[in-house]
Structures are given as C-alpha cells and as structure tokens.
Amino acid sequence: MAKNVTIKDVAALAGVSLGTVSNYINGTRTVAADTRARIERAIEVTRFVPNRAVRTLRGNRTHTVGLLVPDAGNPFFTEIARGVEDLARGRGDVLVYCDTAGDSERQALYIRSLAEMRVGGLIISATASMPPDLGDLEAVGTPIVVVGGEGMAMSTSRVTFDQRLGGMLAMKHVLELGHRQVLFAGGPGGELVIQARYEGALAAIDALGNDRAVLHRVDAAGRSVRERSKLADEIMAMRPRPTAVLCGNDLIAIAIVNTLVRTGRAVPGDLAIVGYDDITDAQLAVVPLTTVRQPAYQIGASAAELLFERADDPAGPHREISFAPELIVRDSSGQSV
C-alpha cells in the first residue's frame, strides 16, 4: 500500500509545481481548470490524503462539528443530531457525536479532547446541573453553541426552551382532567431543567386554585429501559397511588405504558401518562402518548445555524433562538376522571 504518498508525488504526476498543488489543496489561490483536473486525477491515482493537520497548524480548524449529548440512546438526541448533520454536510463538515452520559466529568473530558483535536465547532446539549467549563475551547477560539442549559450563566450563542411553560402545560392538562394525585417523575437530565418544569407545574396548580399537595415528585428514572420499567412498578406500588404521571421524557412514559399494558393494567384507566419531547415513537406507542413537544430536528438545525454564524463571524454578537413547548394531547392522558 502507498503509505508514504506526499504532495511531491502528486505534483510530479500532475506535472505542476508543489506550490500549485498547495494552492489547490488549501484554496489559497485559484488554479486553472485544466491544471485542477490534472491535480485531481493525480490525487486519485496516488491516493494522496491531504493532511488536514497542516491546515490546523496554520490556524484553521478541522472540518468537524462536535455534538455532545447526555444520552445518545434517546431518539430525541438522535433527531437533534440529524438536524445538525444535515446542515453540517451542506458545508462539507463531518459530525463528531459524543455521549457524555449526563456526566460532568465525562463532558469535561470530551470538551478537552475536542479542543486538542481542534474541532471546527462544538454544540453542547448541556443537561448537567453545572455549566460546562468552556475554557479550553475558548482558549483556542472554537465556536460554541449551547443547547438547553436553561438557568446556567453562559456567554455563548444558545438554543433554549421554556421549560417552565412545558411543566405548566402538562400539569394544567391533568388538573383539568380532574386528577388530584399527580406524580412528577423528573427523570434523568439537568437538575435546573427539571426544577424549572417542576416550578411550572406548581405555578399551574396555583393558577387553577388547587392545593400544591396534589403533586408529588420523584427523580428516579435512569437512562436504561430496565430502570425506566422499574419505575413503572414503583409507581403502581405507591400509596396513595398516583392517578396521573408527568414524565421527564417520552422514553420514561413509553416504558410505563408498556409495563402497565404488559401486566394487564389499562392506560389511561389505571394511570394517565404524559411524556415530554414528542419523539416519533410517542405517536406510535401502544397507547399513543400525550406529551410536551420540543421540535428536535429544528433544534439541531438551529444550533448548527448559530454555530456557522459564529464560525463565519467570530466577533459578532451571541444570539439566542428560543423554542416554545407545545402540548400534544393523545390517548395516554385520556378523558376527564
């Protein structure tokens, strides 16, 4: 195998100078069409791989967009990734997808490693309770966009959601259906995000003149389908038993639906269930899911847009794009009780 092909081999084969090949590769000067064709043919024949590291040393970044998510196994983040990727591909960039598992230390490791690799830009879906330490990236001038991380003080371009409103919409819905034993199952994710939704739920209780004692809270569910299914069993064992549950994400809601139906219980008869996110699976669950919609694909696409804006104009102002949540009512919350 041609392990040591260099720019010299390409130049020799194309019959042009080293400088011309360099101009072609780095786009530093326009190269005549026929010369370009010869260089391209020579690159093909020699299997020469331009060393992007050379450009990195000249101050450019690699053609990569990093995306840090807290749970690569959740279709919500897969959809965000698709949104980012579609825009990145349009610029010839490759998406580097990293799973922090919601762990701050792991997030810090990824940020440091990506900084060392001179990643072209980074989108961080921040759901840990602490703002990510972006010092390493800022030190090398990498464009950054943060998705979520509501309540964290960060000076970056951002895509945000009104988490408080989301919690409010969900709670208002089950209160209006007549539920007075409601469980708030926060789920994994940032404490600040969950806290904002919880406060929204309390605000809905106040606004409708109910007693805050109607709402109980657990923050139990983990990231595996096994842990989520276990939560369903725990809920059915609670006394007094909740008649409705507000879930931290759709995966928790779907696991509860599945566990109940599998064990001969009725949804929403035995338990009304409200999800969060509106992943595609929500609509196609055994009992279609009432949920609070966050448009994942558009979130990803917007984050990529903000990132490229920063990359093209590093001195420009930080921008924020905000999405409002929307309640989608399907069968899992059912009729008035």
Add this chain to the structure above:
Amino acid sequence: MAKNVTIKDVAALAGVSLGTVSNYINGTRTVAADTRARIERAIEVTRFVPNRAVRTLRGNRTHTVGLLVPDAGNPFFTEIARGVEDLARGRGDVLVYCDTAGDSERQALYIRSLAEMRVGGLIISATASMPPDLGDLEAVGTPIVVVGGEGMAMSTSRVTFDQRLGGMLAMKHVLELGHRQVLFAGGPGGELVIQARYEGALAAIDALGNDRAVLHRVDAAGRSVRERSKLADEIMAMRPRPTAVLCGNDLIAIAIVNTLVRTGRAVPGDLAIVGYDDITDAQLAVVPLTTVRQPAYQIGASAAELLFERADDPAGPHREISFAPELIVRDSSGQSV
C-alpha cells in the same frame, strides 16, 4: 480570554526551558517530578491547550477512535458504541461516532474525512452491500476493524457473526411451532447479511422437510419508526396472511407488536413475531420478544480490543472474533399453532 497562550508562556511561568515543556507534553523524555508539577500547574493557570496536531505531523495519530454505524437510532448500535467507548476511555481515547444511514456514499465521505483528521483508529459496522473503500485509511496507516460485513472480501481484523445460523434458528423455531405461512421481513441493512439469514431460513425448511413455498420475503422496512409501523399494516393486509414474521431487527418487531396491540389484534394470536439482536427493549416490550441474540456490548468491546491490538502492533496478523447467534424464546412467538 487567553486566545494566544503558547508553550512559551507555560515555560516562562514554570521557570523551565521550552524543551522541558516539550518533553513533558510529548513524553519524549522523562521530566523530574517537581518540574512536572510546576509545568502542570502552569498549564492549568494559563489554560494552555497542547496542540495535538503537532504530534500528528510527527506521525502520531489523534487520540480518537472513529465508529461508523448505519443507524445511530438503533439501540443495538448504541450498545456497540458503549462497548467501544468503555475500552477506548481506558486508553484516554475519545469516541467519534458517525451515522452513515446505511448509505455507501456517506460512508465513503466519513472514511475520507476521518482519514484527513488522522483518526487514531476506525471501527466500521459495515452493513452496506459493498465493502467499504478503505484506501484512504490504509494510505495513512490507520488501524481498522470491520464489524459484520459477512461475505465481503476485506483484509482487516474483523468481528463477525454467523448470520446464516441466525436465520436458521429463527425459521426452525416457527416451523416447529407449526407455522406454514411465514414472512421474512429483511429490513434495512446489508444485502449480504440479509441474504445469508434468508439462506439460513431456507436451509431450516429443507432440513425439516418442508416446502420452500412456506416462506415469503419482503425487504421493505426503513429506518424510521413510521416506516416500521407501516410495515405492520402491510403485513395485516397480505393475502394469504402470514401467521409468523421473522424480522430484520428488534425495532421492526417491536413496531409490529405495538401496531397490532394498538389496533386490537393479539400477539402471537394474530401474528407470531420473531425479532433479531435482543436489544434490552426486546425483553421489556408490551409482548416480550422472541429474538435472535447478538451481544452488542461485547461486540463493541471485542472490536475495540482488535483495534488496539492493531494500533500496538501494526505489522501483526489480522484477527477475527466470531460470535454465534442464540435464539431467545419469549412470548411474541407463543405456543404451537
């Protein structure tokens, strides 16, 4: 922000020579413990980011492991990624996760981009029908491991499965239950993989002395839950209607289970369903899934093991680790008909 911190600032602050800092960073010479402590402190204070690109130009690779999968939204690949990542992390490597969407062109783009970035190593879960073109990677001497891609001629270390045996086990199971109208729903993925399973199913028919006409084949289901659910409707509209379906993966099987139960049909009463992979969701589906198990986490860990073996000894022989599939019988295939 300290945008222009260089190795000089670190050396000045630590009160040592440039060469000493360089020796520390590149590990080219041992540095005394107290000097090392001063350099580490200076790096911390100045927020200096060692430029890994410098090492790349010296012939080293970046501290990354690339993983190409055909469907990042399938928990089977998320589990493989976890296996790779856990081993990579032990070496201080970061996992670069790329979704080729089962598209050969996209796969080629990723391979090229990762070669340009001098990725430390690459694991390719090849499910396209053509062997990936690894010329770019081989040209820069990158270690490569291929997962799957049975039937493709490739000279790399590999992790393989006996796809034919998997198809055989699934078909034998439904034949023994008495089914004589069986649908083979190949699903997305490599034509060679699906073909091998199909041939295994035919072999099971022959071995049990049945007529090959008991088996029909569709290769319809796409990568979205919407497409998978649509397949369920199509199956129920088929005449003669299949009494059992062998699915290309568990996600297809789960979507069929959900669609049937949602529309008031019984599983396995109206349709016996066999999945493939045994993702965790299979066991926790509304009707627990009979499926052909492939141990995703171990597959990822084994691929990483082979990759690091190549990285440590590039001239060593290629190795292959092969996993045998295993039939897991749960409720979705039911009793004899």
